[in-house]
Amino acid sequence: MRILITGAAGFLGSHLSDRLLKDGHEVIGMDNFITGSPDNIAHLAGNENFSFFRRDVSNYIFVPGKVDAILHFASPASPNPLSKSGYFNLPIQTMKAGALGTHNCLGLARVQNARFLLASTSEIYGDPEVHPQTEDYAGNVDPVGTRAVYDEAKRFAESLTMAYHRFHNVNTSIVRIFNTYGPRMDLEDGRALPNLLKQALLGQPLTVYGDGAQTRSFCYVDDLVDGIVSLLYSDEHMPVNIGNPIEMTILQFAEAINRITGNKAGITYVDARSARDPQRRQPDITRAHEILKWEPKVDLEEGIRRTIPFFKEKLGTV
Ligand code: UDP
Numbered sequence: 001m002r003i004l005i006t007g008a009a010g011f012l013g014s015h016l017s018d019r020l021l022k023d024g025h026e027v028i029g030m031d032n033f034i035t036g037s038p039d040n041i042a043h044l045a046g047n048e049n050f051s052f053f054r055r056d057v058s059n060y061i062f063v064p065g066k067v068d069a070i071l072h073f074a075s076p077a078s079p080n081p082l083s084k085s086g087y088f089n090l091p092i093q094t095m096k097a098g099a100l101g102t103h104n105c106l107g108l109a110r111v112q113n114a115r116f117l118l119a120s121t122s123e124i125y126g127d128p129e130v131h132p133q134t135e136d137y138a139g140n141v142d143p144v145g146t147r148a149v150y151d152e153a154k155r156f157a158e159s160l161t162m163a164y165h166r167f168h169n170v171n172t173s174i175v176r177i178f179n180t181y182g183p184r185m186d187l188e189d190g191r192a193l194p195n196l197l198k199q200a201l202l203g204q205p206l207t208v209y210g211d212g213a214q215t216r217s218f219c220y221v222d223d224l225v226d227g228i229v230s231l232l233y234s235d236e237h238m239p240v241n242i243g244n245p246i247e248m249t250i251l252q253f254a255e256a257i258n259r260i261t262g263n264k265a266g267i268t269y270v271d272a273r274s275a276r277d278p279q280r281r282q283p284d285i286t287r288a289h290e291i292l293k294w295e296p297k298v299d300l301e302e303g304i305r306r307t308i309p310f311f312k313e314k315l316g317t318v
Pocket of ligand 1: 078079080190191192195196207208209210212214216
């Protein structure tokens with residue numbers, strides 16, 4: 001296939017590019033670098049099956065030639081208010097990437113008769129009242145809350161995707177991505193793993209927000225990419241959760257990072273997150289298992305070990 005990936009220079013987009021090239025496809029990357037980095041795709045320069053357009057997907061997009069599939073992954077994604085690349089500080093771009101960007105990609109998919117895959121998110125469930133989250137749970141999101149720019153843009157993107165599927169018969173799919181980590185995460189984006197692993201490798205105390213009792217379920221990037229690619233190759237149209245169902249508190253997560261890295265500096269509790277930090281999050285992956293025969297394979301310890309060399313290189317502590 002000839003596959004367009006928006007957000008190709010991002011954490012997930014670059015791993016997807018690698019995987020789809022490895023599967024023998026031609027990949028066209030698109031990114032405007034507001035949160036992605038050229039470093040993430042530098043190794044693909046010179047690959048005859050990879051081409052790249054520096055574009056903002058919120059504007060009209062044109063790709064020469066036939067396109068068989070479009071993966072829309074362009075969006076700021078970090079919820080940390082302190083991060084320059086987080087969506088708190090890029091609110092309008094975030095809404096435009098989810099709304100206008102999705103519209104442009106769907107329009108292209110329609111004229112090209114291409115399979116379309118939307119990168120959606122566990123954030124569409126908001127601060128969930130149903131646990132673990134199944135795909136039929138409609139969510140608990142405040143449309144004027146501080147996270148709304150991301151959550152509601154993705155919810156709109158899902159609705160628009162289903163409208164193109166139902167009304168124009170576009171071959172669409174929606175993946176709801178839960179917390180994911182691995183090499184090529186932006187060390188400065190303020191999310192849990194980049195913050196805590198960076199602190200651990202620098203021998204600093206780990207900043208746990210609040211009391212650390214809030215939970216997340218962390219998936220290693222290779223597992224996530226396997227799930228997304230299986231969904232792309234399937235003919236499923238309804239949303240599918242992809243994530244690791246092993247739930248832990250953020251305090252347990254921080255303790256695991258200290259143990260794996262041998263960091264002796266401990267933990268410090270800080271009050272850095274605004275209200276509405278979701279209190280619990282865990283994917284129910286029954287559908288992914290049934291439809292795609294997919295489940296994650298990499299445990300937390302192994303995933304963190306695989307992530308450390310990238311962090312050390314970026315920190316210059318190799
Ligand atoms: N968190 C933390 N310390 C940090 C960064 C994040 O305790 O240095 C917490 C944060 O409050 C949240 C969880 O880790 O409860 C996951 O945050 P992240 O930013 O990775 O993404 P989210 O799951 O909230 O979208």
